Structures are given as structure tokens and as C-alpha cells.
Amino acid sequence: MTETCNCNNCRNELCIRKVPIFSTLNQEDVGKIASLINHRDYKKGETILFDGDYTDSVVIINEGSAKAYKNTPDGREQILYVFSEGDFFGEQNLLGNKTATFSVEALQPVNTCILSRGQFQKLLYSYPEIAVKIIEELSGRMARLETALQSMGVRNVDTRVGGILLEFATKYSTKTNEGTLIHLPLSREGIANYLGVARETLSRKLGQLENEGLIRSVNNKEILIPNMQAIELLAGAGY
Amino acid sequence: MTETCNCNNCRNELCIRKVPIFSTLNQEDVGKIASLINHRDYKKGETILFDGDYTDSVVIINEGSAKAYKNTPDGREQILYVFSEGDFFGEQNLLGNKTATFSVEALQPVNTCILSRGQFQKLLYSYPEIAVKIIEELSGRMARLETALQSMGVRNVDTRVGGILLEFATKYSTKTNEGTLIHLPLSREGIANYLGVARETLSRKLGQLENEGLIRSVNNKEILIPNMQAIELLAGAGY
DNA sequence: TCTTTTTTTTGATTGCAATCACAGAAACTT
DNA sequence: AAGTTTCTGTGATTGCAATCAAAAAAAAGA
Numbered sequence: 001m002t003e004t005c006n007c008n009n010c011r012n013e014l015c016i017r018k019v020p021i022f023s024t025l026n027q028e029d030v031g032k033i034a035s036l037i038n039h040r041d042y043k044k045g046e047t048i049l050f051d052g053d054y055t056d057s058v059v060i061i062n063e064g065s066a067k068a069y070k071n072t073p074d075g076r077e078q079i080l081y082v083f084s085e086g087d088f089f090g091e092q093n094l095l096g097n098k099t100a101t102f103s104v105e106a107l108q109p110v111n112t113c114i115l116s117r118g119q120f121q122k123l124l125y126s127y128p129e130i131a132v133k134i135i136e137e138l139s140g141r142m143a144r145l146e147t148a149l150q151s152m153g154v155r156n157v158d159t160r161v162g163g164i165l166l167e168f169a170t171k172y173s174t175k176t177n178e179g180t181l182i183h184l185p186l187s188r189e190g191i192a193n194y195l196g197v198a199r200e201t202l203s204r205k206l207g208q209l210e211n212e213g214l215i216r217s218v219n220n221k222e223i224l225i226p227n228m229q230a231i232e233l234l235a236g237a238g239y
Numbered sequence: 240m241t242e243t244c245n246c247n248n249c250r251n252e253l254c255i256r257k258v259p260i261f262s263t264l265n266q267e268d269v270g271k272i273a274s275l276i277n278h279r280d281y282k283k284g285e286t287i288l289f290d291g292d293y294t295d296s297v298v299i300i301n302e303g304s305a306k307a308y309k310n311t312p313d314g315r316e317q318i319l320y321v322f323s324e325g326d327f328f329g330e331q332n333l334l335g336n337k338t339a340t341f342s343v344e345a346l347q348p349v350n351t352c353i354l355s356r357g358q359f360q361k362l363l364y365s366y367p368e369i370a371v372k373i374i375e376e377l378s379g380r381m382a383r384l385e386t387a388l389q390s391m392g393v394r395n396v397d398t399r400v401g402g403i404l405l406e407f408a409t410k411y412s413t414k415t416n417e418g419t420l421i422h423l424p425l426s427r428e429g430i431a432n433y434l435g436v437a438r439e440t441l442s443r444k445l446g447q448l449e450n451e452g453l454i455r456s457v458n459n460k461e462i463l464i465p466n467m468q469a470i471e472l473l474a475g476a477g478y
Numbered sequence: 479t480c481t482t483t484t485t486t487t488t489g490a491t492t493g494c495a496a497t498c499a500c501a502g503a504a505a506c507t508t
Numbered sequence: 509a510a511g512t513t514t515c516t517g518t519g520a521t522t523g524c525a526a527t528c529a530a531a532a533a534a535a536a537g538a
Contacts, residue, residue: 070389073475078392080385092378094371101382124371131370132333132363138377139331143340145384146319150309152391153317153435155496157525188486196392198526203487220486220534236312394526396495427516437496442517459504459516 015039015062015113019086021133033123038114042066042106049089049104056117060088064110065185068102069193079194080148081141082107082185091134093117107185152196160195161205162235165215169225179226181218188220209234254278254301254352258325260372272362277353281305281345288328288343295356299327303349304424307341308432318433319387320380321346321424330373332356346424391435399434400444401474404454408464418465420457427459448473 013034016022022033039062042048048066049055065084069077080102083089092098094117115123124131151163165182173182186194192202206223209215214231216224225231252273255261261269278301281287287305288294304323308316319341322328331337333356354362363370390402404421412421425433431441445462448454453470455463464470 070385072389072393073398074393074395076392076394078389080388091374092382094375094378101385121371124374125367128364128367128370131367131374132360134374135330135363135370135377136333138374138381139333142377142381142384143331145381145388146309146340149319149384149388149391149435150311150317152388153315153432154311154313155315155524156313159312193392196388199486200488200527201525204525207487394494438515439497439517440495443495446517 015060018062019060019088019113021088021130021137024129024133025127029127036115036119040112040114042110042112044106044108046106046110047103048106048110048112049100049102051100051103053100055090055093055100058088058090058115058117058120059104060113060115061085062111062113064106064108066104066106066110067186067190068104070102076196077193078196079186079190080145082194084185088137091120091138094121107190157195157197157201157205158208159235160197161202161209162231162233164191164195165223165225165231166235169228169231173225176224179224180228182223182225184221184223254299257301258299258327258352260327260369260376263368263372264366268366275354275358279351279353281349281351283345283347285349286342286344287349287351288339288341290339290342292339294329294332294339297327297329297354297356297359298343299352299354300324301350301352303345303347305343305345305349306425306429307343309341315435316432317435318425318429319384321433323424327376330359330377333360346429396434396436396440396444398474399436400441400448401470401472403430403434404462404464404470405474408467408470412464415463418463419467421462421464423460423462 013030015037016025016030016034022030025033042064048059051070061083063085065082067079068081068083068089069079072078081087081089083104089104090100092101124134147163151160154160168182168184169180172185173180175181184191188202188206189199192199195202206215206217210217213226214234216226218224252269254276255264255269255273261272264272281303287298290309300322302324304321306318307320307322307328308318311317320326320328322343328343329339331340363373386402390399393399407421407423408419411424412419414420423430427441427445428438431438434441445454445456449456452465453473455465457463
């Protein structure tokens, strides 16, 4: 039961403990569920789920991160979510034999926990609190989508860039004495595909923000924000 | 217990029966829940929920339709959903004292059923099947949002107009011998705000589609589509 | 360390939709 | 039915981001 135990059950328990939707369970229940779990590893760039595929399992990200995206009719890739530790997907296909509504690709080496649909359904009926947790999680994800949709409706691209900097700052940043350091989960191209703009446009906008002193591009994976309020202004009424 | 009964309980039962999330309940349970419900009417144009407000209730649309929207920083209004009979909102605020993430405004005279948060929560714990239904409903709504986001990422506006015609055709149309007749739930301005384009642009695109014979604008509330496949083509690989 | 490949930036140009302005049509008001 | 208000369509213009093209920088591989 220690963290160094390598038996499968203990590994699975560790995995479950990371996931917010199981956070209300006691030790005994965690143990029960742990035995139902399978694992799978993916290399960076590997596709975990294909848009349109039939799936009969719920996948929980145990380690690493992944992007969920849809291909647009005009050949672009629209990123919908960046999943990281504790996030899950595949719950869409709970009842009806629905197919996946997006593809998921590993951004780094990823380890997943897999629950079959049947097992997941049983859980929902035996543990209403899990269902409530899931509703909460889905509600949060919807709020994010709604904000993204609102943002896509904004004509002014500067505002949208500010918005994504703000989002990343709240999720992927550390405080330093020079300001907020964002550890970007996506490449420039990825960010552009998340924002729904051309890669070149994002490049220019970031360059412009750097000239204005609002950001400092430390390297391709990190951006420093000396003054967060300025970015909030940009994202808010910034125009 | 007949449809003409006017006692409050019966009215509420009718209301509940319309809502998919309660569809799995038996007569007795429906009766129990019915007694918990309150009603409220809204005139066309009235705001049912204000973005940012604290709410402690779940609202179910019993009659009429409403738009859910967010105001963008640049002063536009981005429509997120068109709610009609059986749709619900306010479930975001299940646990935490979260505030509304969008505003809701009646598009027609609207009658609502209202459940307090506490009552709603109890229902979830007593009837796991309701929770599952809600997860299903939320999943469907998310799929819609994801598609909308994908669509917003498409540069080609023609494709997006095609997409919304397709969406409306599946939800608000009747078949006639001249083709599919769409009963528009929104004004031109509303549709533009749903698509995230300027009203004038939509006007021009629709005019163009009419010239090409793809649609026929019967009046401001109805559009006839003689050949649905052509619209599918437009929405799909249309460019 | 040097080469190869991938990613990012920068430059020049173009095209499309936003915006402004107004006319015309439709929907309410009394 | 006339007048008022709101909604919709059309024209002219502009601006911004997409696109094309290529250099520069960073990452991966040998």
C-alpha cells in the first residue's frame, strides 16, 4: 500500500486517486474499482482515439497530456481540449453505441487507465456521487467550451490571444520573481489551431506583444508575463 | 389525471413528462417530483437568467423557446444554444455556489418549471438513472458545442452557413412536396450571432444561395430547401 | 559536432468579410 | 389603414488576417 509498491492493484489505486471523479470514495471502494482497471501507454504523437470510431471504454489520463481535436472540412485541425492528468474522455458513449466526436493524440508519452463501458455504467448506478462528480466535471468542461465559442466570435485576434494566455496562465504556470512563467502545453501551431487562426498570424501577434513589453518569449516552450493585469486588460476590453 | 385536469399537480406531471431526463421514472415517482415544481412565465424578450448571477435552481423549458448567449468584449452577442421544450439549464451550479455562465432570453412566450438546487440534488442521489440521463444530455450538448467550435474555426463562411441550415433542418423542419421547410427559431440577426458573423454577411450569403437555387426564402421565418444533399455538400466539403 | 528535419518567424500580397451608410420591407401600434 | 418602429437587404469601402514564399531558428538524428 506504499507508493513504491509495484503490484498491479496498487498501481491502479494510485491512478484512481489522481482522478477527481473518484475523490469521494473511501479506501475500500477505491480498491474495488482499482481491480477493474486496465492500462495502456502511448508514445508522443500516437493517436489514442480516432474521431468517428466506436469505443466501449472510458479513458482516464494517468500521466502526460493529450490534445482532442476535430478536422475541419477545409483541412485544418481545430483543437477542442488539452487533456492532462486526471482528465477523462469516452463517456459520451455511455448508453447508445455512439461514436467518438473527436480524435485524441498524445502530446507527450501518455499512460492511461481504461474502464469498460459496462463497468463504468455499473459504477454510476452504485455510486451516485460519482455521477454527480461527472456532471460537475462535464459542466466545467462545457463552461470552457462556451467561453471558447464566445472567444471565437470575437473579431479582434489580439483579444483572443490574450484570452488564451490567461487560460494557460491559470493552468500551466509558475510564479517567478520576474512574473508569471507559462509552460506551454502546445506548440505555436497547436496554439493557433486551438485559437482557430493561422500559425503565421499567431506568430505576428506574439511578436507584437513582445515588442510592447507585455510578454517575453523565453523559448518555444515558455512565455513570461511580467504584468498579468495588462494581459487581463487585453483579453477583457482590450481594443 | 386526464390532460384537461387543471390542478397544479397534474399540470406539473404534464410538464415533467415532456422532459427527457425524467423519462425513465414511473407514475408514482413522477407524482412525487411533480409536487416539488414551481412555474414561471416569461414574455418574449424577457431575460430568464442573467450571466454572472447566482442562481439556486434548475430551470426546465416547458413551453416556448429561448436563446442562451454571452456578450463578447467587443460588444457582440454570441449565441450558444437555442433551448426549446424539454431543455433545461442551471445545473452548472450543482455544488459550488457557481454563477451563471450565460444569459437566457425568451424568444417567444415561455413557461418554465423550476426545481430548487437542493431538491435537484436529492433527486440525483435517489434516482441514479436521472443522473445518467443528465450525463447523456450534457454529452449531447457538448457534442453540439464541439461541432460549433469546429465550425467557427472554418474560414469559409459558406460552409458555416451550410452547417447551420443543416442543423436547423434536423431540428426545426417539416417535409413538404417542394422540399424541406425550415421554421427558423431565430431572426437573421440571431442566426448571424449564432454563427459569429456580421448580419450583413449572412444576408449576402443567403441571397447568394438563393440565386444559386440552393434555398428559397419563403419569408423571414421560413426557408425552403429543395435539395438537402446540395446543402450537405456545401456544409461538408463545400469549397 | 555537423547534418538533416522540423518548427517558427518574417515579408509581400491578396481576398474576404466587417463596417458604414442607407433604402426597402415587415411587423407592430393605435 | 396610416404611422411608427424594428428588421432585413444592398452598395461602397476598408482593414485585417489568410495565404504564398522563403529565410531563420530550434530540435532531432547521425
